[in-house]
Amino acid sequence: MSKVTTKTLIKSGEYYDSVTIMMLAKKLQEQAGVVDSAVVMGSKENLALLLASGMSDEKLQSATHNDLVIVVKSSSEELAIQAITALERELSPQKKATTNTSNRPITTFDSACEQLPGANLALISVAGAYAGSVARNALEKGLHVLLFSDNVSLEEEVELKKLAVSKQLLLMGPDCGTAIINGTPLAFANKVKQGSIGIVGASGTGTQEVTTLISNWGGGISQAIGTGGRDLKEEVGGLTFLLALEMLAADPKTKVIVMISKPPHKSVMEKIFTLTKKIKDKPLIALFLGANNSELSKQMPNITFVQTLEEAAFKSLEAIDIVPLKSSCEENLLVAPLVKKISKRSPKAKYLRAHFSGGTFAIESHLILSHEGIAPLYSNLAVAHTQKLGNVHVSQGHTILDLGEDEFTVGRPHPMIDFSLRHKRILEDAANKETALILLDLVLGYGSHLDPLSELLPLLKQVQEVPMIFSVCGTDLDPQVRSKVVSELQAAGAIVCNSNATATLLAAQVLKALNERRN
Amino acid sequence: MNSNLFTSPLKVINIGLTSFKEALDQVETPSLQLAWRPPLVAADLYKCAQKTLASNSKQQTIATANKLAVEKLLAARPTLIGMGQASEVIPGMHQDLILHAGPPITWERMCGPMKGAVIGALIYEGRAPSFEAAEKLILDGCIKFDPCHEHQCVGPMAGVISPSMPVFIIKNESEGNLSFATMNEGLGKVLRYGANSSEVISRLKWMEQELYPLLAETLKAIGNLDLKAIMAQALHMGDEVHNRNRAATSLFFRQIAPVMAKLPGASEALSFINSNDHFFLNLSMAAAKASLDPLANVANSSLVYTMARNGTDFGIKIAGLGNRWFTGTAPIPKALYFPGYSEADANPDIGDSAITETYGVGGMAMAASPAIVQFVGGNVSDAINYTLQMYEITACENSSYQIPYLNFRGSPTAIDLLKVIDKNILPVINTGVAHKLPGVGQVGAGVLNAPSEPFVKAYLEFIESIK
Numbered sequence: 001m002s003k004v005t006t007k008t009l010i011k012s013g014e015y016y017d018s019v020t021i022m023m024l025a026k027k028l029q030e031q032a033g034v035v036d037s038a039v040v041m042g043s044k045e046n047l048a049l050l051l052a053s054g055m056s057d058e059k060l061q062s063a064t065h066n067d068l069v070i071v072v073k074s075s076s077e078e079l080a081i082q083a084i085t086a087l088e089r090e091l092s093p094q095k096k097a098t099t100n101t102s103n104r105p106i107t108t109f110d111s112a113c114e115q116l117p118g119a120n121l122a123l124i125s126v127a128g129a130y131a132g133s134v135a136r137n138a139l140e141k142g143l144h145v146l147l148f149s150d151n152v153s154l155e156e157e158v159e160l161k162k163l164a165v166s167k168q169l170l171l172m173g174p175d176c177g178t179a180i181i182n183g184t185p186l187a188f189a190n191k192v193k194q195g196s197i198g199i200v201g202a203s204g205t206g207t208q209e210v211t212t213l214i215s216n217w218g219g220g221i222s223q224a225i226g227t228g229g230r231d232l233k234e235e236v237g238g239l240t241f242l243l244a245l246e247m248l249a250a251d252p253k254t255k256v257i258v259m260i261s262k263p264p265h266k267s268v269m270e271k272i273f274t275l276t277k278k279i280k281d282k283p284l285i286a287l288f289l290g291a292n293n294s295e296l297s298k299q300m301p302n303i304t305f306v307q308t309l310e311e312a313a314f315k316s317l318e319a320i321d322i323v324p325l326k327s328s329c330e331e332n333l334l335v336a337p338l339v340k341k342i343s344k345r346s347p348k349a350k351y352l353r354a355h356f357s358g359g360t361f362a363i364e365s366h367l368i369l370s371h372e373g374i375a376p377l378y379s380n381l382a383v384a385h386t387q388k389l390g391n392v393h394v395s396q397g398h399t400i401l402d403l404g405e406d407e408f409t410v411g412r413p414h415p416m417i418d419f420s421l422r423h424k425r426i427l428e429d430a431a432n433k434e435t436a437l438i439l440l441d442l443v444l445g446y447g448s449h450l451d452p453l454s455e456l457l458p459l460l461k462q463v464q465e466v467p468m469i470f471s472v473c474g475t476d477l478d479p480q481v482r483s484k485v486v487s488e489l490q491a492a493g494a495i496v497c498n499s500n501a502t503a504t505l506l507a508a509q510v511l512k513a514l515n516e517r518r519n
Numbered sequence: 520m521n522s523n524l525f526t527s528p529l530k531v532i533n534i535g536l537t538s539f540k541e542a543l544d545q546v547e548t549p550s551l552q553l554a555w556r557p558p559l560v561a562a563d564l565y566k567c568a569q570k571t572l573a574s575n576s577k578q579q580t581i582a583t584a585n586k587l588a589v590e591k592l593l594a595a596r597p598t599l600i601g602m603g604q605a606s607e608v609i610p611g612m613h614q615d616l617i618l619h620a621g622p623p624i625t626w627e628r629m630c631g632p633m634k635g636a637v638i639g640a641l642i643y644e645g646r647a648p649s650f651e652a653a654e655k656l657i658l659d660g661c662i663k664f665d666p667c668h669e670h671q672c673v674g675p676m677a678g679v680i681s682p683s684m685p686v687f688i689i690k691n692e693s694e695g696n697l698s699f700a701t702m703n704e705g706l707g708k709v710l711r712y713g714a715n716s717s718e719v720i721s722r723l724k725w726m727e728q729e730l731y732p733l734l735a736e737t738l739k740a741i742g743n744l745d746l747k748a749i750m751a752q753a754l755h756m757g758d759e760v761h762n763r764n765r766a767a768t769s770l771f772f773r774q775i776a777p778v779m780a781k782l783p784g785a786s787e788a789l790s791f792i793n794s795n796d797h798f799f800l801n802l803s804m805a806a807a808k809a810s811l812d813p814l815a816n817v818a819n820s821s822l823v824y825t826m827a828r829n830g831t832d833f834g835i836k837i838a839g840l841g842n843r844w845f846t847g848t849a850p851i852p853k854a855l856y857f858p859g860y861s862e863a864d865a866n867p868d869i870g871d872s873a874i875t876e877t878y879g880v881g882g883m884a885m886a887a888s889p890a891i892v893q894f895v896g897g898n899v900s901d902a903i904n905y906t907l908q909m910y911e912i913t914a915c916e917n918s919s920y921q922i923p924y925l926n927f928r929g930s931p932t933a934i935d936l937l938k939v940i941d942k943n944i945l946p947v948i949n950t951g952v953a954h955k956l957p958g959v960g961q962v963g964a965g966v967l968n969a970p971s972e973p974f975v976k977a978y979l980e981f982i983e984s985i986k
C-alpha cells in the first residue's frame with residue numbers, strides 16, 4: 001500500500017454557495033486516486049471539522065471564512081495534484097451558462113410529432129413483445145408505419161392492420177425489411193433512381209432485387225411498399241397489400257405496378273383479382289414465386305405473370321417502353337471454362353453449394369434449379385421439391401441454404417451484416433472435393449454490411465480453386481457503390497452476375513454440362 | 520390521410536435501431552429518433568392490460584373520470600384559515616396516537632430518524648421522561664401509529680405529529696375539506712430528522728407556548744390567507760415550494776409581519792420565521808394535500824393523488840382505487856452530500872413532502888427554480904428538461920402555477936398512472952436527505968425518481984378495477 005498524501009488548496013476571497021460546494025465535493029471525490037476529500041468555506045467550524053477528521057495541514061491555519069478550502073487525500077502526490085487541477089477547471093467561469101434543452105431525449109409520439117411537424121411515418125424496430133403497442137400508438141397518431149420488428153403474433157398483426165386500414169394508413173410489416181417511400185430507402189433498402197414503377201412486395205430481398213435492377217437498367221421507382229411476409233395469408237387477408245395497390249393505383253406518378261410475393265392464399269388471390277380488375281390504366285406485373293403462372297394467366301389476362309425477380313424488373317420496364325440497359329453478360333461463354341476448371345480440380349466435384357443471405361433469393365434459386373432439372377436439392381426452405389438437410393450445418397448434395405433462417409440467426413446479427421458464419425461454411429465447402437460451385441448473393445444498400453469487400457476479398461484469395469458465382473444486389477447510389485464492388489470482386493477471381501436468376505441459371509448450365517461430360 | 524404520404528415530404532420518426540436513423544440522415548430525409556423505453560410492466564402483463572383497456576367504453580370511462588378529477592384539482596382553493604392544537608382539530612386524533620409520514624408502518628420497521636422523532640414526540644408530550652421509557656411505552660403497545668395522510672395531515676421528513684402540537688388549518692374553499700400541518704422547526708437538530716435532545720424538545724415547547732399563540736392571533740386578525748396566490752407568486756420568484764421556499768416564506772412573512780409586530784413578544788417569533796427559509800414548506804404541503812384529497816372520491820380515475828415515504832416504504836394512492844396504499848421500497852436518493860457525509864450515511868427517502876410533486880410543483884416545476892438546480896449536479900437546462908419530461912406523464916397544466924422560463928406555461932400537474940406505466944417515466948421528486956441515524960439531521964439534497972414498484976402494483980389493480 002502506497003503512502004497517502006494530503007494536498008490542500010486555498011482559494012482566497014472566493015465565495016461559493018453551499019450547493020456549488022457540494023457539487024464540487026462530489027466531483028472531487030470521483031477523481032482517480034482520491035481516498036478522501038473535502039471542499040468547504042474556511043469557517044472556524046468547518047476547519048475544526050477538517051482537523052477532527054484528519055484532513056488538515058498547517059496551510060489551513062491561514063484560511064478565513066471568505067476562502068474556499070479544498071483538501072484531497074490521495075494515493076499519490078501526482079493524483080492529488082491532478083484531482084485539484086481538475087477541480088480548478090470546474091471552478092473556471094466558462095463552465096457556466098450553458099443552457100441547452102435541445103438534447104432532451106424525446107420519448108413520446110406526441111412530443112416527436114411536435115418536434116418534427118409533418119411527421120408521417122414511424123419506423124419501428126423495438127422488441128417484438130412491445131412492437132405491437134408501439135405500432136398502435138403510431139397509428140393512433142395518424143402515422144403510417146413500417147414495422148421492422150418480428151415476433152409479433154398473427155392475431156396482433158390482424159388487429160393492427162384492421163386499425164390501419166380503417167384510418168387509411170399503411171402498416172408495412174411486421175417483419176417488413178424493405179420499403180422505398182418518396183425515394184427514401186427505409187430499413188434494409190437501396191438508394192434507387194426515382195421513376196414511375198410502383199412495387200408492392202411481401203418479400204424484402206425480392207423488393208431489393210427488383211428495385212435495384214429497374215434502377216440499374218434505366219428505370220426508376222415511384223414507391224416500393226413492403227407488406228410483411230404474412231400479409232397474403234388467409235388470416236390477414238392481404239389488408240396491407242390491397243391498400244398499397246389502391247394507393248399505387250391512385251398515385252399519378254406510378255405508371256406500372258409490380259407485385260412480389262409467394263403465392264397468396266386462394267381467398268386473398270381472389271381479392272387481388274377483384275381489385276386489379278378495376279386498375280385499367282396501369283400495366284400490372286406479378287411475381288408469385290412458385291405459382292402456376294399459366295393457370296393464373298387464364299384467370300387474369302390483364303396481369304403479366306413472371307417467373308423471376310429479374311423478369312419482373314424486365315417486364316415492368318418494357319411496359320413503359322424503356323429498353324433495359326442490360327449489360328451483355330455473356331454467361332454462356334463462361335460455361336465451358338468453368339466446367340474445365342472444375343473437372344481439373346476433382347473428378348468428384350459435381351455439387352452446387354448455394355448460401356444466401358436473402359431468403360427470397362434462396363427460394364428463387366431453388367425454383368430455377370428445380371425447373372432446370374437439377375435434383376435432388378437439399379435445403380432448409382419450405383418449398384416444393386426439396387429434400388430437408390439432415391443437418392443444416394453440413395452441406396449435402398446440391399445444397400441451398402437460407403442463412404437468414406432462425407436456426408442461423410438466433411443470438412447473432414443478420415447474415416447481410418455479419419458474414420462470419422457464411423464464410424466458415426464456404427471454407428468448409430471449398431475444402432470438400434464434391435463441391436463444384438459456390439453460389440452466393442451479396443446484398444448492398446442501407447442496413448447491409450457497409451464494407452463487404454474488406455471481408456470478401458481475403459476470402460476469394462483463400463478460395464482460388466472452387467469457382468464462386470455472385471449476384472450483387474445494389475446500385476451505384478448505395479453507400480457501397482455497386483460497380484466498385486463488382487469490379488473488385490471480378491478482379492479477385494469471382495464471377496459476378498447482374499441478378500440472382502442469371503447467376504443461378506449459369507450455375508445450372510455448368511452443373512448440367514458437368515453431368516453430360518461424366519456420362 | 521394516406522393520400523398525403525406520396526405527395527408530401529417523407530418525415531420519419533424512428534423507434535429502435537439507431538442505424539436506421541443514421542441511414543435516413545445520409546439520404547437527408549428529415550427524421551427524429553424516439554427514445555423508446557419498454558413499459559414499466561412485463562410484456563405479457565402489459566399486453567393483457569392493453570387488451571382490457573382497448574375497449575372504447577373503458578377508455579371513455581377513464582377519460583371522463585380523469586377530466587372530473589382534473590377539474591376538482593384545478594378548482595381547488597387552499598386557504599390558511601387559522602391554527603389549532605392537533606388533539607382538538609385533527610379528525611381521529613387522540614392522546615395515544617402519533618402520526619407519521621408516508622404509508623402505514625410498524626414501530627419495528629421504522630427507520631432511525633422516524634423512531635427518533637417518535638421518541639422525541641413522546642418526551643415532548645410528557646409521556647416518558649427518557650428515551651428508554653418512551654421505547655418501553657411503545658413496546659408495551661400503549662402508543663398507536665397512523666399515517667398523517669389518514670388524518671388529513673402531512674408532515675415533512677419523519678412527519679411526526681403528536682396531540683399537543685399546534686397545527687395550521689387549511690381549507691380547500693372549493694370543496695370545503697380541511698388539511699393540517701405543523702409549523703416548520705428550521706434546520707439543524709430538529710424533530711423531523713429524528714433529533715430528540717432537550718434542545719429540540721425545548722424548541723418545540725417554545726413553538727407551542729410562544730410562537731403558536733402569536734401566530735394564531737395574527738392569522739385571526741388577518742383573516743383567511745390565500746396560499747394558492749402565495750405559491751403562484753413564489754414560482755415566479757424562483758421557488759418550486761418544495762426544496763426552495765425562500766420566496767414563499769418571504770411573501771408569507773410580508774403578510775404577517777405588520778400585524779404580528781404589534782403583538783407583545785413578537786420580535787423573537789418574527790426572527791424565528793425570518794431565519795427559516797423552509798417555514799412555508801409545511802404550508803405548501805398542506806395546501807397540496809387539501810387540493811388533492813377530493814380526488815380520493817373520483818371512481819375510475821387513473822390519477823395519482825398521494826405520494827409519500829416513511830423512510831422505509833414509498834407509497835402512492837390512486838384516485839380510482841380510493842384509500843388504498845400501493846407501496847414499494849423507498850430508494851436512497853442520488854444526492855449531493857454535505858462535507859463529511861456520503862451515500863453510506865443516507866436514510867432511504869422519507870417524508871410526505873412528495874405531496875408537492877403530486878400537486879404539480881416541487882420537482883415537477885424544477886424549471887421555475889433555477890436557483891436550486893445544482894442539487895441535481897447539473898445546470899439550468901437539466902431543470903428545464905425535468906419539467907418538460909413531466910408534461911409527458913401528467914394529465915393537465917395548472918395555469919395558476921406558471922413557469923416563467925417556459926413562457927409562463929402552467930406546471931405539469933396530475934400524474935397519470937397509465938402514462939407513467941406506458942412511457943416508463945417516473946415522477947421526479949426534489950428531496951432532502953436525512954442521516955440514517957436519528958438526530959444527525961440533513962446530510963444532503965438531491966433529485967430522485969419515484970420507485971416503479973408502487974406504480975406497477977397500482978396499475979395491475981387499476982386495470983382490474985375499471986368498470
